[in-house]
Amino acid sequence: MSEFIQYTLQGLAAGGFYALSALGLAVIFGVLGVVNFSHGACYMLGAVISAVLLAELDLGFWPALLIVPVVMFCFGVLMERLLVRWLLALDPLYNFLLTFGLTLVLVEAVKMRYGVSGLPYEVPAGLGGQVTLGSVSLSTYAIFACVFSVVVCVAVGLLITRTRIGMIVRAATEAPERTRALGINVGRWVTPVFGFGIALAGLAGVLAAPTRAITAEMGSNFIIILFAVVVIGGLGSILGAVVAGFLVGLVEAYGIAYAPAYAQIVIFVMMALVVLVRPSGLFGREEIA
Amino acid sequence: MSEQMTASVDVDLSQPSILSRRSPWRPLLLLGGLVVLVMLPYWIYPPVAMDILCWGLFAISVDLLLGFTGLLSFGHAAFWGGSAYATGLIATTWGVPFPVAVLGGAAFAMLIAVPIGFLSVRRTGIYFAMVTLAFAQMLYFIANQARDLTGGENGLQGIPRSFFGIEAIEQDSFYFYYAGAALILVGIIIAWRVVNSPFGRVITAVRDNPARARALGYDVERYKIGAFVISAGLAGLAGGVFAISHGFASLQELVWTTSGKVVLVTVLGGIGTLWGGLVGAGVVVTLEDSLASSGFEGIGMITGAIFVVIVLLFRHGIWGTGRDLVRRWVIDRRSRPRG
Numbered sequence: 005m006s007e008f009i010q011y012t013l014q015g016l017a018a019g020g021f022y023a024l025s026a027l028g029l030a031v032i033f034g035v036l037g038v039v040n041f042s043h044g045a046c047y048m049l050g051a052v053i054s055a056v057l058l059a060e061l062d063l064g065f066w067p068a069l070l071i072v073p074v075v076m077f078c079f080g081v082l083m084e085r086l087l088v089r090w091l092l093a094l095d096p097l098y099n100f101l102l103t104f105g106l107t108l109v110l111v112e113a114v115k116m117r118y119g120v121s122g123l124p125y126e127v128p129a130g131l132g133g134q135v136t137l138g139s140v141s142l143s144t145y146a147i148f149a150c151v152f153s154v155v156v157c158v159a160v161g162l163l164i165t166r167t168r169i170g171m172i173v174r175a176a177t178e179a180p181e182r183t184r185a186l187g188i189n190v191g192r193w194v195t196p197v198f199g200f201g202i203a204l205a206g207l208a209g210v211l212a213a214p215t216r217a218i219t220a221e222m223g224s225n226f227i228i229i230l231f232a233v234v235v236i237g238g239l240g241s242i243l244g245a246v247v248a249g250f251l252v253g254l255v256e257a258y259g260i261a262y263a264p265a266y267a268q269i270v271i272f273v274m275m276a277l278v279v280l281v282r283p284s285g286l287f288g289r290e291e292i293a
Numbered sequence: 294m295s296e297q298m299t300a301s302v303d304v305d306l307s308q309p310s311i312l313s314r315r316s317p318w319r320p321l322l323l324l325g326g327l328v329v330l331v332m333l334p335y336w337i338y339p340p341v342a343m344d345i346l347c348w349g350l351f352a353i354s355v356d357l358l359l360g361f362t363g364l365l366s367f368g369h370a371a372f373w374g375g376s377a378y379a380t381g382l383i384a385t386t387w388g389v390p391f392p393v394a395v396l397g398g399a400a401f402a403m404l405i406a407v408p409i410g411f412l413s414v415r416r417t418g419i420y421f422a423m424v425t426l427a428f429a430q431m432l433y434f435i436a437n438q439a440r441d442l443t444g445g446e447n448g449l450q451g452i453p454r455s456f457f458g459i460e461a462i463e464q465d466s467f468y469f470y471y472a473g474a475a476l477i478l479v480g481i482i483i484a485w486r487v488v489n490s491p492f493g494r495v496i497t498a499v500r501d502n503p504a505r506a507r508a509l510g511y512d513v514e515r516y517k518i519g520a521f522v523i524s525a526g527l528a529g530l531a532g533g534v535f536a537i538s539h540g541f542a543s544l545q546e547l548v549w550t551t552s553g554k555v556v557l558v559t560v561l562g563g564i565g566t567l568w569g570g571l572v573g574a575g576v577v578v579t580l581e582d583s584l585a586s587s588g589f590e591g592i593g594m595i596t597g598a599i600f601v602v603i604v605l606l607f608r609h610g611i612w613g614t615g616r617d618l619v620r621r622w623v624i625d626r627r628s629r630p631r632g
Contacts, residue, residue, distance in 0.1 A: 039419050090605055096419050097365050101560065102604045104553050108597025116591050228430045228549060231423045239420065265438050272431035276412055279424060283415040 006139035011261045012254065017146040019253025020153035021211060023246040025226070026233040027157055028204030030245035031164075035177050035197045037096050038088060039239070041103035043205050044227025045110040050076055050209020051218045052114055055123035065128035065214065072210045073203040080202025084195045092194075107227075115220040122217040131214075149211050156207065157246050164242065173197060232275045238288020248286060326568075330478070334470045337579070340538060343470050345571075345578045346477040347535040352558040352570030353484045354527035359556075360565030361488055362520040363500030364414070367422040367552050368429030369528050371409065372402035374547030375432060376529030377536035381449040382442070384537065390456050392476055395533035402529025403522050405432070410521035414514050417503075426549060433547040448543030452536055466538070473534045480530045481571075487523055488567060496520045528555075550593075557600050563610025572611050 029043050040046075053075060054068040063071065087106070091098040131145040164170035175183040176190045184190050216222060233252050237244025252271055259267035278285060333342040351373055358364045380398030384391060413424045436443045443449065454463050461468040487493050498506040499513050507513050536542040545551065558577050562569025577596070584592050603610070609617060 039423065087601065087605065097422065098604055098608070100365075100367075100419055100422060101556065102601055105557075105597045105600025105604065108550070108553070108593045108600065110597075112591045112593035112597065116594070224549075225430070228427060232427050235420065235423055235427065239423075268434040269431055269438075272427050272434075275424070275427055279412050279415055 007261070010140050010142075011257045013140060013142050014146070015254035015257030016250060017142065017150040017253070018257060019250030020150035020157075021208065021249075022229070022233055022253050023157055023249025024153040024211070025205065025208040026230050026237070026245040026249050027160060027242065028201040028208070029230055029234055030237070030240060030242050031160070031204070032198055032201035033234070034240040034242065035173055036088070036092060036194060038092070038099045038103070038198075039096065040201065041100055041227065042083075042107045042110065043201075043230060044223030045107040046076060046079070046202050046205035046223075047209040047212070047226060048114065048220065048223035049079070049110065050206030051125075051213040051216070051222060052118065052123065052209075052220075053206070054210045054213045055125050055218050058125060059123070065126075065210070068210050068213070069207070072206045076206030076209075077199040077203040079206075080199035081195055083202065084198040088198065089194075107223075111220050111224065118220065120219060120221075122219050125213045125218055127214040145214060149215075152211065153208075156204075160204075161242055161246075229271060232271050234285075235275050236278045236285060238285025241285070241287040244285055244287030330474060334467050338582075339466045339470045341578060341582050343466070343473050343538045344535070344582075345574050346474055347531045347538065348555070348558055348574035348578055349571035350477045350480045350484075350531035350534075351528050351555050352562060352574055353481060353567055354524045354531065355555050355559045356562075356564065356567055356570050357484055357487065357524045357527065358520060359559060360567070361493065361500060362496045362517060364417070364517065364521070365419075365422045365556070366413075366425045366521070366524070367549070367556065368409070368425030368427070369525075369555055370547050370549065370551035371425075371429035371432045372406060372525040372528040373532035373535070373551065373555070374436070374542070374544075375405055376402040376532040377542035377546045378436065378443055378449060379529075380533035380536045381452040381542040384452050384455070385449070388453060388455055391454055391537045392456075392472075395476055395530060395537060398533035398536070399526045399529035402532070403526040406522045406525030407518070410518040410525070414517040414521065426552065429547070429552055430549055433544065433549070436547055437544060443542075443544075446544060448541055448545075449536075450541050452540050452542065454537055454540065469538065473538060476530060476534055480527045483523075484527055484567060487520075492516070492519070554596065557596060557603075559610075560608070561599070561603055561610055563613030563616075564608075566610065566612040566616065569610050569612030576611070 025043070025047060028046075029040060032038055032040050032043075050072050053072050054065070057063040057068050057071060083106070087102060088099055091102055127145050131148050133144045134141050135144055135147060162170075164173065172183070172188055173193055175186075176188070176193055180190050212222070229252065233248045234245055236251065237246075237248030252274070255270055255274055256267055259270040263270070330346075333345070336342075351369070354372075355366060355369055358366050376395075376398035378398075379401035380391075380394045383389060383397040384394035387394075389397075409425065409428045413421055413428065416424055437445060439445075454469065456462045456469075456472060462472050463469075495506065495511055495516050496519075498509075499511070499516050503513050506516075532546065536546070554577070558573040559570055560573075561576060562571065562573025577599075580595070581592055584595060589595075607614070
């Protein structure tokens with residue numbers, strides 16, 4: 005039984021991380037209708053930038069947690085202004101392809117500059133230990149990462165549902181024409197929201213830096229798991245992304261524990277089941293076909 | 294959506310296509326294509342010529358879905374790679390002539406396309422792309438796990454190229470090209486026939502207006518699955534020939550970047566043009582080959598940048614742009630006052 009609790013905790017810790025990463029994807033889709041393929045690459049950039057900050061400027065984890073999202077926000081703003089903007093009026097598949105091309109460029113650029121071996125990083129001081137409760141133990145950092153992710157997810161959720169900014173963004177999502185008619189400059193909100201989503205990806209990258217291998221390819225499989233997360237949760241639903249993130253984290257942890265050979269496959273089986281039973285995802289709205 | 298993915302197919306029916314039955318250009322173009330097909334291994338290194346044809350058919354299979362059914366599959370590597378492995382296993386285990394092995398591989402691709410298609414067509418648009426991508430990744434993980442069968446990260450090595458004991462084809466990649474090209478040609482003809490058949494009309498109707506097609510009594514999902522399975526079979530045919538040509542099948546064939554690359558080839562050639570796939574494959578394969586032989590490492594950067602540029606500026610692709618130019622020229626000439 006204690007083993008099971010152990011795996012559950014590990015799954016929840018990983019799930020918080022998935023939820024945070026999928027959150028940015030959901031926010032961007034919700035407002036712009038863009039599925040950002042380069043989300044995995046942005047996550048990778050977040051981790052690589054933290055490693056570079058440590059190596060070049062001797063700035064550790066805590067400063068990186070602040071600096072990286074700001075840098076990635078600017079990157080996201082540039083990306084939206086220079087590239088994504090021009091395709092917003094077209095079929096969303098075009099932006100999917102555009103961000104796919106961008107992913108190739110980013111991954112290859114990082115590979116050429118920093119090679120294929122992992123960049124060094126350390127768990128921040130004070131979070132290196134283990135927390136043991138009875139027969140269950142978990143690394144302090146995993147607990148911190150999970151709690152931090154949940155706090156960010158809740159904060160974003162509150163920002164969107166409870167504040168005036170959130171109200172404007174939601175209105176702009178659901179009825180852009182009517183929102184415009186009420187005197188709100190919808191176009192002005194598109195760019196910062198995109199940047200915000202990219203910043204969330206970067207933040208997930210910083211959180212991943214201490215415990216995962218920092219390589220150019222670290223986002224490549226990750227993005228596909230994120231796609232599975234948002235398909236399960238219902239694309240564009242923030243609650244869906246968070247719930248599905250935890251669900252996938254749990255399923256993966258149980259998979260690793262009880263059927264290590266099939267751990268990766270189980271996630272996709274779950275996605276297949278959701279698509280079969282509820283095509284629009286757990287929290288998604290029905291689409292009009 | 295002001296512009297659909299398949300906007301380049303807004304065919305003006307009053308203007309016959311230059312490939313239509315009555316057009317005098319048609320025999321000329323077909324003859325030209327045939328000459329290129331025959332001469333290709335004289336002009337470039339034969340295995341590269343074979344790669345171009347394989348990728349060309351692969352892109353045609355994607356275009357059959359994207360351009361004619363309106364579904365962007367981002368998981369076609371599953372069928373290309375799945376068939377590469379199946380072809381390799383059949384050829385190694387039973388030592389059958391390679392066309393038999395390739396057909397077996399294509400059949401395997403169609404087999405796995407049935408459940409994947411059944412699940413994926415429940416969603417459309419961007420969701421379809423994501424769901425197919427995820428299923429292809431699932432197959433990738435399975436192939437990676439099943440080391441006894443697939444050789445894991447080493448892949449299947451030393452796939453034999455047996456062909457009824459005719460040594461010229463078995464040994465010399467120049468002669469092998471013609472044997473492989475025959476198989477690819479069969480695939481291309483199948484794609485062409487499918488598009489111009491009643492079935493092709495229905496899938497085009499499904500693309501343009503699924504609700505109306507449903508109202509006319511067509512089972513939209515079944516037609517989509519049908520198109521998906523045929524497309525998978527063509528991708529499998531291409532993947533099988535590719536595996537035989539290289540003598541190995543690796544995880545590279547199943548990874549999602551392969552799915553992305555074939556979409557790039559299709560878009561570069563021109564969505565909804567069918568023939569564009571071959572042109573796109575010619576450009577991408579020769580470009581990658583020359584970059585690789587010049588020792589440049591960041592091939593992905595170039596292909597990625599090309600992708601960004603085409604999607605931003607050049608959405609009709611090479612074939613589509615060329616066709617538009619020809620049409621405009623023809624219309625100009627006709628509307629000019631005579632005498």
